[in-house]
Amino acid sequence: MKILVPLKRxxxxxxxxxxxxxxxxxxxxxxxxxxxxxxxxxxxxEAALRLxxxxxxxxxxxxxxxxxxxxPKETETTxxxxxxxxADRAIRVDAADxxxxxxxxxxxxxxxxxxxxxxxxxxxxxxxxxxxxxxxxILAEQLDYPMATFAATMKExxxxxxxxxxVDGGVITLRVKFPxxxxxxLRIVAPTSVYSMKTAPAFKYNDGVRFAALPAIMAAKxxxxxxxxxxxxxxxxxxxxxxxxxxxxxxxxxGIKVKDVTDLVNRLKNEAKAL
Amino acid sequence: MPATLEQSFMKALFHGVIAEDMIFPxxxxxxxxxxxxxxxxxxxxxxxxxxxxxKKIDQEHRIDESVLTGLKELGLFGLQIPxxxxxxxxxxxxxxxxxxxxxxxxxxxxxxxxxxxxxGLKALLLFGTADQKKRYLPALATGEKVAAFALTEPGxxxxxxxxxxxxxxxxxxxxxxxxxxxxWITNGGFADIFTVFARTSPAEEGKKPKITAFFVERGKGxxxxxxxxxxxxxGTSTTEIFFEDVVVPRENVIGEVGKGFxxxxxxxxxxxxGLAAGCVGLSQTLVKMAIERVQxxxxxxxxxxxxxxxxxxxxxxxxxxxxxxxxxxxxxSMVDTKAxxxxxxxxxxxxxxxxxxxxxxxxxxxxxxxxxxxxxxxxRMLRDARxxxxxxxxxxxxxAFIALSGMAGPGKALVExxxxxxxxxxxxxxxxxxxxxxxxxxxxxxxxxxxxPLLSREAxxxxxxxxxxxxxxxxxxxxxxxxxAEMQFAQRRIADEAIDLFGIAACLAxxxxxxxxxxxxxxxxxxxxxxxxxxMAHKRLxxxxxxxxxxxxxxRKAVAVRAYQDGAYPFDLL
Numbered sequence: 001m002k003i004l005v006p007l008k009r010x011x012x013x014x015x016x017x018x019x020x021x022x023x024x025x026x027x028x029x030x031x032x033x034x035x036x037x038x039x040x041x042x043x044x045x046e047a048a049l050r051l052x053x054x055x056x057x058x059x060x061x062x063x064x065x066x067x068x069x070x071x072p073k074e075t076e077t078t079x080x081x082x083x084x085x086x087a088d089r090a091i092r093v094d095a096a097d098x099x100x101x102x103x104x105x106x107x108x109x110x111x112x113x114x115x116x117x118x119x120x121x122x123x124x125x126x127x128x129x130x131x132x133x134x135x136x137x138i139l140a141e142q143l144d145y146p147m148a149t150f151a152a153t154m155k156e157x158x159x160x161x162x163x164x165x166x167v168d169g170g171v172i173t174l175r176v177k178f179p180x181x182x183x184x185x186l187r188i189v190a191p192t193s194v195y196s197m198k199t200a201p202a203f204k205y206n207d208g209v210r211f212a213a214l215p216a217i218m219a220a221k222x223x224x225x226x227x228x229x230x231x232x233x234x235x236x237x238x239x240x241x242x243x244x245x246x247x248x249x250x251x252x253x254x255g256i257k258v259k260d261v262t263d264l265v266n267r268l269k270n271e272a273k274a275l
Numbered sequence: 276m277p278a279t280l281e282q283s284f285m286k287a288l289f290h291g292v293i294a295e296d297m298i299f300p301x302x303x304x305x306x307x308x309x310x311x312x313x314x315x316x317x318x319x320x321x322x323x324x325x326x327x328x329x330k331k332i333d334q335e336h337r338i339d340e341s342v343l344t345g346l347k348e349l350g351l352f353g354l355q356i357p358x359x360x361x362x363x364x365x366x367x368x369x370x371x372x373x374x375x376x377x378x379x380x381x382x383x384x385x386x387x388x389x390x391x392x393x394x395g396l397k398a399l400l401l402f403g404t405a406d407q408k409k410r411y412l413p414a415l416a417t418g419e420k421v422a423a424f425a426l427t428e429p430g431x432x433x434x435x436x437x438x439x440x441x442x443x444x445x446x447x448x449x450x451x452x453x454x455x456x457x458x459w460i461t462n463g464g465f466a467d468i469f470t471v472f473a474r475t476s477p478a479e480e481g482k483k484p485k486i487t488a489f490f491v492e493r494g495k496g497x498x499x500x501x502x503x504x505x506x507x508x509x510g511t512s513t514t515e516i517f518f519e520d521v522v523v524p525r526e527n528v529i530g531e532v533g534k535g536f537x538x539x540x541x542x543x544x545x546x547x548x549g550l551a552a553g554c555v556g557l558s559q560t561l562v563k564m565a566i567e568r569v570q571x572x573x574x575x576x577x578x579x580x581x582x583x584x585x586x587x588x589x590x591x592x593x594x595x596x597x598x599x600x601x602x603x604x605x606x607x608s609m610v611d612t613k614a615x616x617x618x619x620x621x622x623x624x625x626x627x628x629x630x631x632x633x634x635x636x637x638x639x640x641x642x643x644x645x646x647x648x649x650x651x652x653x654x655r656m657l658r659d660a661r662x663x664x665x666x667x668x669x670x671x672x673x674x675a676f677i678a679l680s681g682m683a684g685p686g687k688a689l690v691e692x693x694x695x696x697x698x699x700x701x702x703x704x705x706x707x708x709x710x711x712x713x714x715x716x717x718x719x720x721x722x723x724x725x726x727x728p729l730l731s732r733e734a735x736x737x738x739x740x741x742x743x744x745x746x747x748x749x750x751x752x753x754x755x756x757x758x759x760a761e762m763q764f765a766q767r768r769i770a771d772e773a774i775d776l777f778g779i780a781a782c783l784a785x786x787x788x789x790x791x792x793x794x795x796x797x798x799x800x801x802x803x804x805x806x807x808x809x810x811m812a813h814k815r816l817x818x819x820x821x822x823x824x825x826x827x828x829x830x831r832k833a834v835a836v837r838a839y840q841d842g843a844y845p846f847d848l849l
Contacts, residue, residue, distance in 0.1 A: 188312035214363040
């Protein structure tokens with residue numbers, strides 16, 4: 001099975017207070033930010049690795065996992081980490097972070113999918129910076145592929161996948177035929193979430209994503225990392241989303257103590273205007 | 276002056292020479308290595324966050340098998356083993372950085388990993404033949420086999436001459452028969468391969484034994500005693516190891532027969548640096564805890580971080596940690612460039628363990644009541660930190676080592692000068708060298724010209740006391756000659772001066788680089804920490820320098836000797 005996993009780097013969500021907005025409000029200051037792979041994309045990579053191995057012998061790879069990211073040269077760190085974790089090959093689509101939106105990324109990915117011809121595009125349900133939650137859906141639409149979003153479980157079968165999605169009141173199972181687009185939710189890295197046809201049904205994974213072993217980090221340098229120009233994938237680089245300005249959420253005011261219930265009701269009515 | 280002098284920054288300093296080229300510019304990690312190690316640290320952090328519970332390790336006196344397996348799978352047992360043998364192939368610098376991270380998270384794990392690869396298998400890396408490496412390294416790199424270093428015996432620690440364990444060549448000459456025992460062996464309970472030091476010459480009174488290093492596989496005749504109960508690092512396995520008629524094949528000799536002492540020294544020189552990096556890591560964790568605590572804890576309506584006595588502690592911690600980190604990684608580059616770093620690494624071990632001890636003590640003090648409670652990590656960290664002042668050579672032994680091995684060069688030079696004066700023509704070159712150096716030190720001091728001008732005050736202090744170290748060394752040697760080996764009060768002062776001087780030198784080099792790269796404002800933190808550390812060191816240097824002339828050494832000796840006779844504190848105010 002050949003799987004394409006798009007990865008995005010995001011500002012470290014644990015250090016959100018480092019996000020600075022200059023007085024003009026025209027942009028977000030990216031210097032000094034610490035970057036991490038988008039967690040949902042890491043889950044997608046883990047799921048892709050699980051689909052291309054026998055869980056009890058993960059060193060023997062079955063199939064190919066190709067990772068792709070969009071961004072400047074520095075984003076190659078994210079790709080190298082993915083290669084160290086087990087991906088076979090990486091592609092960086094050279095682009096400026098602020099010259100992209102979900103639609104453009106989906107259009108470029110479509111061209112890439114037509115070149116690479118993967119059986120499956122596996123990606124995070126959304127990136128935790130913009131939380132747009134749209135690239136997977138737009139991509140499937142553009143490719144006219146079957147799609148399953150928010151996958152919580154995946155089971156490989158001949159020529160396709162059984163995908164479990166958690167919905168209100170239960171779990172719905174979808175059968176998707178390859179080639180397909182699947183976006184994953186956080187439950188996909190639970191111990192019994194993903195089974196390739198090689199992995200025994202009784203096998204249990206460790207909870208969460210696997211970590212890159214140190215020798216693999218050194219060896220990842222030798223794995224291929226190709227650069228592609230955005231223009232080669234998308235002739236029209238127009239954006240559908242325009243940002244008009246950024247502002248930080250207002251600082252929270254300190255709380256107050258109310259004397260009694262009357263005081264509380266009074267303030268809710270007159271100050272907070274909540275009643 | 277011998278040309279080899281320049282191979283060691285500190286040895287040159289004892290001659291009064293500031294070998295600036297050895298420390299300027301401060302070493303910088305190549306970009307690719309920085310990236311690689313960055314990803315590795317991320318792996319380490321994630322693994323420790325999800326899998327390692329230090330409190331549990333401390334309480335259960337063991338590291339869970341699943342944690343050890345995880346560490347092995349991540350490649351943490353083969354950090355410096357070359358990639359061709361299945362390891363990660365890290366440089367010394369990167370190795371230390373990874374060990375720093377590990378020690379910052381759990382000391383028992385760090386010591387277990389360190390015993391395996393900082394010393395346990397180090398002899399194989401440094402002295403092993405191609406065949407020995409091929410035979411042992413792959414299994415050691417994956418952690419399938421674990422190594423341990425077995426030198427210490429009840430009657431022999433740093434004093435390797437007291438080793439009783441002996442190995443005799445078998446009649447057919449193909450193997451050695453090993454008998455004896457070793458104590459306090461880290462990883463002793465489960466290690467598969469031991470680097471063992473044994474005498475290969477008969478014990479003769481007053482004669483130095485010939486020591487040989489061997490690889491000994493656990494097998495027939497090798498047994499471990501029960502796990503020792505310890506103050507700290509309770510997750511590590513510390514046991515006695517017994518060897519009873521163990522047959523060791525001749526090809527398991529490390530280096531040459533009879534040259535084991537050199538093997539032990541090289542391994543320990545190298546291993547001490549890993550320990551210093553561990554001290555950096557744990558100190559960083561503690562400093563973070565202290566900073567959080569002082570901003571959280573309120574007293575008299577203010578956070579205690581607002582008070583001067585607390586600020587004083589925090590500033591002191593940061594400055595000595597900065598110096599320690601600078602010294603450790605400066606020495607790492609000396610290892611990687613194959614300079615002589617024996618004095619430097621001993622300095623890093625002493626400075627590292629004492630800085631950590633002071634930081635852990637102050638952090639516990641800042642935490643006050645909760646610092647003393649077992650529900651919080653402070654007391655465990657204090658217990659864990661304590662071992663560093665003891666193992667891999669006590670700080671007292673290392674101070675003697677720093678002083679004596681630093682003074683050995685000048686001592687030899689003085690002897691040669693004396694000889695040259697008897698044969699003036701043959702010794703002309705030597706005498707003129709000596710004359711030039713002498714003239715230079717009389718006319719003015721050696722200069723640290725490559726320190727950034729913003730650090731000129733600190734550089735002057737360094738130059739002044741570098742001169743002081745050299746002239747004091749020469750004065751002591753002229754006065755006492757060989758007897759200096761017995762002069763421990765003086766050795767202690769010389770060693771402390773050397774430690775402080777190396778600390779200032781490392782700060783000067785690192786901060787100069789920072790200023791060159793980021794300008795004065797960009798390097799404000801580094802500049803201020805250098806100033807604070809140098810001021811702290813300056814006070815000690817001044818004190819030590821004046822104590823050579825005026826001290827109560829003899830009185831203190833007499834008091835101690837009398838106490839030995841009294842056998843206890845001699846008073847009772849009843």
